[in-house]
Amino acid sequence: MADNRFGKFQYSIIDGKSIMITKYDGDDSSLIIPESIAGLSVTHIGYAAFQSTAPQKTLERIIIPKSIVSIGAFAFAQNRHLTSITFQNPDIELQEFAFTDCESLRRIVLPSRLKRIPRGLFYGCIALQTISIPQTVKNIDSSAFSNCSALDNVIMPYDVDIVEAAVFSSCLALSSIRLSPKTRVLGQGAFYHCESLKGIELPEGLIEISRDAFLGCTGLEQICLPASLNQIGDGAFYKCTRLSSFSLATGNQTFATVGLALYHKSSKQLLCYPAGCTNSSIRVPKGTLSLSEKAFSGNTYLCDIHLPASIASIDASAFFGCDALTNISIYEQNARYEVDQGVLFDRFRNRLVYYPTGLTYKTYSIPNGISVIGEGAFARCKLKTVVIPDTVQRIERRAFSVCKELESVSIPDSVTVMESSIFNGAEKLVDIRLPERLSKISAGMFMLCTSLRSIKIPIRVKTIEAQAFQFCSSLKEAILPRSLIHIADDAFDYCESLFFVAEKDSFAYTYALRKKIKLADSQTASAPEISSADNATGIDMVEKTPSDRNEGVDEELDELIGLSGIKDIVKRIVGSVLYQKKRATMGYKTIPMSLHLVFTGNPGTGKTTVARILARIYKENGVLEKGHLVEAQRADLVAEYVGQTAPKTMKKIQEAMGGILFIDEAYTLAKEGNDYGQEEIDTLLKAMEDNRDRFIVIVAGYKEPMQKLINSNPGLKSRFNMYVDFPDYSADELIEIFHSICEKYDMIIEDKANIVVEARIKAMEQNKGPHFANARDVRNLFESILTRLGARVGYTDTYNRDDIRTIRLTDVEGI
Incomplete structure (x- = not known):
């Protein structure tokens, strides 16, 4: 579908019968989209066609004619002055994120026969106050109204039986919502941070409240759980700081209230102690077997918790945010846990489980013999200094997060694993020594450490993950080793005074040039065209780049050491592209083919280098507009919070438009259990379907895990049908x-x-x-x-x- 021009519109002809508007580059404040162009009906508005870009920032009012049957994803995204949209076709279909970040849109009348509100349709429309949802709507997809902070009331259509994940997350003004009597499920984070919501009537027939469903609903004062309810996810009522008790409908067979806490009857698990309860102490009843995730989290009144001998499992986040808690006690007969001076350990003294947040000591020495500092163990504590013994081998995620008084930590070389967000928000942390055996700086490890001035990355570290040092505003010096082969694109974002100390031609050096980070000599050089994880080691023998990077890519492919089978496969792929081009020049239709690829093999076998060469070949032959390569790993695509993965993934996809999105270690996207990787996969598949001609995806990793990933998902299997196996070098x-x-x-x-x-x-x-x-x-x-x-x-x-x-x-x- 070649692009044509009509005034300020670019368009494509669909099957010789109708028109799709692909781009608008005008600056009108009011616009009526034409019903026809060149005698053909205008039926579609394409992907991001009106998305606000540099000269077009003034669009305020738009009329969409009756001829339009579909509006594509991101079609009007980020039109920050748009105040009025008129739909003349009552049966129009709207695609995901079509109006995201239209920040001036106060009200909208949806098409009268609309059947679906797609994912993220009004995401970030912060001025949207009222919306009337037609009764014809049967599905409202995830994040549809997320971050609509002015939206104050909603009436759900009768046939909507599932309130999907994050649909109303961060709707700060939402004070009233009427659910359909057919509602069966409240999805994950459905009402996340709806701070004005004081109450909600849950209909009989509701069977599930998913995790984080009402997280951060600080205005919620009362809730009655219906008799039909049989599943409540972890953290469903976390940070509901005015909720002091639960009301349970007569006849509920799954849950019980004991005192003020909510319990699961059959598993004997304490699910939630309300954050609004003002009691200073609690004695957990005998027979209780476990404390769920966020069981007591967010209660700022509790000072003392007494646990029975029966407790066998305590979730790592059970006490998170209990800022007044100074003591945990437990019966000596307990077989799993013990307490020493209020600090909770496992019975064998291998793991430090939890240091009470309310303790006011300034220094604490972890006992010798401890090998694991547990997840969130010291989170939000008031310590200035922590002494870690050389018996510790592992520090788990969030271990010292939001420790706002913590100034210095020396981590012994015995530590080999440090997980994500360990020091996130430790805003007074000035000095830290990292262990020499560390191989990775995990995601968000030092995020918001605003006093951190310098960091020396150990010589074995190969990867710095997403947001690792983001918002470290005082960070002036980062000493980076040659061992690095990957630094996430946002790892050092908002470190305004930073300069790198790195060897010339190392990956870190190249990264600094690309990101315009000052180097040790305080000189900022222009960025190279691309950075490559496979070539990050500086191995020019794997890729002998011609002096003119836009010419000679075939010769460049031939000059690669080894990889004879790979070269043949790539040349066959390129041959098919050239064949399509020749068909088009002779007036024949091009034959739709999937160019998405799976690269399998061990590290260092040239996967990224070959992907970059392919991108340039595709550009030269008109397959891709830009021919650039955007590299990503799981941490670049998957967020840690509900409703944030799809926007994060779409940001990376938009960055890759016109080029290739190269996802390394892609098999990590499909982790088991509660994981946001599936949201990323769904977002990626949808974008691949909607933008077949605009970007190409290459996923890479070890052979067996990659085959397992592709075969586990029908959508992936249908789009990735060509494997390229990179053998080890001889x-x-x-x-x-x-x-x-x-x-x-x-x-x-x-x-x-x-x-x-x-x-x-x-x-x-x-x-x-x-x-x-x-x-x-x-x-x-x-x-x-x-x-x-x-x-x-x-x-x-x-x-x-x-x-x-x-x-x-x-x-x-x-x-």
């Missing part, structure tokens, strides 16, 4: 790679040293494990040799050019 190819690295850095190697190196590489290849890192392992070998050479030459006063650039036998012996 020993001879790895040796060639090593010599290419030497050539790149003007290094030479003595014959005797070369014999040792080649023998070492052959041994590496022969003894490789299932996840052999190929070229990356060769790079690590080169760096190990360089370290020895540096130690030999670095401290000598007399040296010449040969000494600087020659690898000798003493540099490689014993490696």
Whole structure:
């Protein structure tokens, strides 16, 4: 469908019968979309066709004619002055996020025979106050009205029986909602942070209130749970700070209230102690077996909790936000837990479970012998200093999050795993030493550490995940090792004073150039066209880039070391593209083909490099508009909070429009249990369907997990039907790679040293494990040799050019 122009409109012809408007680049304040163009009826408004971009910011009123049958995803997104939309076709179909972030839209009359309100349709329409939903609507999808902070009342249509996830999340003014009597399910985060909602009538027939459904409803004062209700998700009433008790309808067989708390009868689990209850202490009844996620969370009145001997399981978030809690006590006969000075441990003293938030000590020494600091163990505590013994090996997520007084922590080298958001919000943290054995800086680890001034990343770290240092406004220096092969795009966002200390040509150095982060010499260079995780090790022998990056991509493919089978497959793919192009030039219709790919294989086998070459080939042949590569991992796509994954994923997809979205380790998107990865997959599939000609997706990872991922989802299986398996390099190819690295850095190697190196590489290849890192392992070998050479030459006063650039036998012996 080639684009044509009619005045300020660009359009495509659909099957020779009708018109789709694909872009509007005018600056009108009022606009009537034409019913016909060139004698053909205008029936569709395409993806992001009117999305506000630089010159078009003034659109206030728009009339959509009767001829329009469908409005595409993001069609009018971010038109921040739009106040009026008129639909003349009562049967029009609206696609997801079509009006997202239209911040001036106060009211809207929906088409009278509308059947579905799609996902995120009015997401972020912060001025929207009133909306009349037609009774013809049978489905209102997730996040449809999320962040409509002025919306004050809603009447749900009779046939809507499921209030989907995050539908009204962050509707701060919502004070009244009438549910359909047919309502069966309140989805995850359905009324998340509806702070003005004081009460809601839950109909008989409701069977499920999902997790986080009323989280943050600080105005909620009363609620009656119907007899039909048999499932309540974790944290459903978390942060409902005015809710002091639960009312339970007669005849409910699943739940019970004991005192003021809500219990599950058969599992003997304490589900929720209301956050609005003002009692200072509670004695959990005998026979209680477990405390659910957020069981006491958010109650700021409790000072003392006494647990019975029967307690066998305590969720990590059970006490989160209990800011007045100073003591937990437990019967000595308890087989799972014990308490020492109010601090909760497991019975074997391997894990520190919880340090009460209300304690006012400034220093705490974790007892020797503890190997795990549990999830959220010190979250929101008042400590200034924590002493961690060298028996600790693992620190779990959020362990020190929102510790606003914490100033310094020294983490011993015994620690090998540090999970996400550990120090998130520790705003006084100035100094921290990270353990040398760490291999990853997890997502959000230091986010909002606004006093942190410098950080040295250990030499084994390969990955810095999403938002790791975001909003570290005082961070001036980050010392980054060459070992890094991935830094999330937003890892250092809003660190305004930051400069990197990094080796030239390292991944961190290239990342700094691309992101315009100052380097150690305070010089900001222009960004290279693209960064690549597979080539992050600086391995030019895997990709010998031509001087003109827009020409010679076929030659570039031929120059790759090894990968003969891959080259043949890529050339066949490109051949099919050229064939389609020739068909079009002769007046034949192009044949729809899926260009989405699955790349499988171990790290360091050239997957990202080949993807980048493909992107440029596609651009040269008119398949892709821009031909750029956008890299992503799970942390770049999946959010930790309800309703945020889809917008985060769509942001990455929009960044990739006109190019290739390359998702590495894609199998991590489908984790088991309660996980937002499925939301990301659904969003991705929908975008692929709606934008078949606008971007290409390549998913990559180890072979077996990738096959399991694709086969687990019919949508993925139907869109990804071509696998490209990247084999490990042979020993001879790895040796060639090593010599290419030497050539790149003007290094030479003595014959005797070369014999040792080649023998070492052959041994590496022969003894490789299932996840052999190929070229990356060769790079690590080169760096190990360089370290020895540096130690030999670095401290000598007399040296010449040969000494600087020659690898000798003493540099490689014993490696």
